[in-house]
Amino acid sequence: MHKVETLTYPIETLKSFSSRVFQYFGVDPSDADLAAEVLAAADLRDIESHGVARLHTYFDMLTLGRINPKPEIKIVRETASTAVVDGGNGLGLVVGPKANRIAMEKALSCGSGWVSVCNTNHFGIAGYYVLQALKHDLIGWAMTNSTKLVAPLWGGERRLGTNPIAIAFPGLEEEPIVVDMATTAAAYGKVEMARRKGDPLPEGWAIDAGGQPTTDPEKMVQGGALLPLGSTRERGGHKGYCLATMVDVLCCVLSGANWGPFAPPFALRQEMPERSVGKGIGHFFGALRIDGFIDPDEFKRQIDDYVRTMRATKPAPGTDGPLVPGDPEAAAEKIRAVHGIPLILPVVEELRDISRKTDIPFD
């Protein structure tokens, strides 16, 4: 176990700092609060790579004018239960919640709502969106594509994003079941962590620039690629690739965004794609009204039973038995909401850098 030095901040401090940073660029105050809330959800749920650790990247993109702080977000086509939204190249942290709201409104009026979004940018954690849906007794879905990092099975180069899928189901007495997963064997953040510590990667995570399997994090980062969930043909790597493709098509081909290797870069150091096949990146949101299928209380009682049944599974030797999807994040949120968010020093330094450049006070 390596000891990593951290400083701990109340979530409200991080949220109000983030909001003021967005407002500094002219983002409408209520939109800035919304964006800050999405980032905070990541920090609360211990998906640190997607929280304020990314604020400096948003800051850079806004500084360079690569993201529009005052986008016109509009529906470009729709039916009673579907829509395409053009995000006007706004912050994904603002476009995402607004498009998700459209999906939820459509669901409330006709049973389900499905919104594919183009011309947008990174939207934070997919889990944030599906938790919003739960407040309205809706089953929420959220997906997004992202800059290429992943090789399709039998591919020797990056062609797909980590393309996460989220969905949530409410319980009555139990915490909701919350699925929020990248379609890769491992998160890129874990590769970066291993690189920083000088640890090797487990087998099945990555290939190098020559397309060969590697356990060297440096070789993955320097022109290599992540492997899809399943890793190899033998263990079902084609299935992770299938899921990444599904997400890509629903988010991008359906909306007119850039899919696969053509997704624009998020961070400044990433290379520009060889061509453009649409506008920005893409998201996909869905909402299903539970009472369009079954009495919501009956549904939630069954979810409670489901959760308890899975917890009662005979444990595999050497384990405490299965968790329920969402358990680790819900546990983290309980602690972090009270005790604050521990940030590693490089992240604190980035926030201080923003503070210096904007004159917005930070600690």
Next chain:
Amino acid sequence: MHKVETLTYPIETLKSFSSRVFQYFGVDPSDADLAAEVLAAADLRDIESHGVARLHTYFDMLTLGRINPKPEIKIVRETASTAVVDGGNGLGLVVGPKANRIAMEKALSCGSGWVSVCNTNHFGIAGYYVLQALKHDLIGWAMTNSTKLVAPLWGGERRLGTNPIAIAFPGLEEEPIVVDMATTAAAYGKVEMARRKGDPLPEGWAIDAGGQPTTDPEKMVQGGALLPLGSTRERGGHKGYCLATMVDVLCCVLSGANWGPFAPPFALRQEMPERSVGKGIGHFFGALRIDGFIDPDEFKRQIDDYVRTMRATKPAPGTDGPLVPGDPEAAAEKIRAVHGIPLILPVVEELRDISRKTDIPFD
């Protein structure tokens, strides 16, 4: 390579035999044709375990009165874009296509349609349903739960079915992208094949009755379990478990069917669940009207571009480069539609046994 003796039959022979077998039990002739068509789709697409290789099991279940040959299939709750269907304990091969049709009709009228089905039985290959949707310029989704065979990550026993997910996207000049995948590391059929040949399993596929990883197919079959896609915590086994849970909830909790370890057995030799939490097994069908999002021709041109872009990926060393989801099945279908379906002798013997018992002629 083991040489396996086979006999080859035209698909029409198998289809008409299957239909007559279903009619023997009183299944309505047009429903029997439909059920035979679903089985034939599996044999054509080389997903042999789900084709006529299963006819004897359906025969047994109908003989014992465990499946109702003349079910009342009814909508028990609905909104404009959603419904729950009770399959009346009919053949999944009949209930499935009818429920899928309801999803498609709803999509044609309001942009999308979502149908969760209870009180049904095994429905063949999920891929069949999503290919139907393509005929109407719809994006089709299909999922089903099934009898327990899979351990959740860190579980030491069977608690979930192989719970497949299918979705398809049409191209203009290219074949459609067709995802059809179980949420496990490997199919149960592959374990049975290894067992028959006396081959060991690859690591990451299975555990034994004690919950320990095993490469012995016999130990998986005798009270062990399959592992979810991702296999281990390190390689994302929690994600395969998440996907299986998602399928289970959408198919069963939403419809009032039996989820998780309580799914009723399909084959006679399987044990009865300890309790019942609903009716039969469950399916989930979805349909999205492409023109509810984007011009369908533009969508299909982008899919063509997508397919060609993925094929042009630099191959990983020692491979011919990535396939596109659905490639192997589409290739098999072209050959088998012309040259017939090779059946291994044990399957031929089962069909002959049905023929003897019903007086329906077979070869």
